[in-house]
Amino acid sequence: GESLKRHGRAQAHDIEHVHIVGAGVMGADIAIWAASKGFRVSLQDREPAILARAVKRAYGFFKSKLKDARAVQEAMDRFMPDLEGHGLKRADLVIEAIVEKVGPKQELFRALEQKVRPQALLASNTSSIPLEVIGESLQDPSRLVGLHFFNPVAKMQLVEIVRGARTSEAALARARAFTGAIERLPLDVKSSPGFLVNRILMPYLLEAVKLVEEGVGVTTVDQAATQFGMPMGPIELADTVGLDICLSVAEELSGPLQVEVPARLRELVAQGQLGRKSGRGFYAYDKHGRRLTP
């Protein structure tokens, strides 16, 4: 509650209101996490149903994590679903978490820049698109940083702070301070293919998909990984990330990291089987996202 809030403000003294665009797997959870740590948050998506789902998820999270009904109510008051993007003009920090595609991201930042305060820090949660490319549509790309969260946000401590060729030191410092204020660990990385984590993770996930393509059972692959000590197998992890996101990231990184995009991944995405979020990917899931045995 109050002490967390003070703690947060002391470190990221100039950030009070965070606006997040895209309320999917990542945007919703980043918004919920930041609100639970005392920040005022507006969460924008063009799909009302997606915003409604995020509000429900926020309520469930606050109820399970915060100490009493008053703390839950205060967190809900700080958490604003925002269909039209009204929160933009009050934001000190804007985090973009929309589809992993260059065109839409550039278009969004071009439009954003017209609406935000001149001192607002701009951030992208991109997993694979070079920051310089996203920043091409900005008049001032020096205030754009990557804030790369991992899924699930509430469990994963690390946040990659991505420096583009034109990112300013001041922007990086504010991004680090914000990350600390929400009790996550900032890791500085350059805007290089896959940054640090996905450079290691993507080849691993794609090799696992290739094993499945070659006829090895999904549970065999996943059990080998969990017995080795991984918290989740690579196939279930791909489903959790979202197969469409995996495909976009794999395509973006296939050249620089010399990884092959498995045909199986393309097929599942073409069929609308996007993993946990769509109820079906390599595994099937119930409506709460719980895995049903294959």
Ligand code: NAI
């Ligand atoms: P998602 O597909 O779950 O959500 C994207 C949301 O953005 C959708 O709700 C969609 O309606 C909304 N949207 C799209 N265009 C919009 C626009 N112009 N204005 C407002 N809303 C818009 O995607 P997810 O998985 O949350 O990924 C978002 C970003 O985060 C991507 O850049 C991805 O690479 C990155 N990321 C994803 C991770 C994952 O595990 N899924 C992990 C780390 C980063």
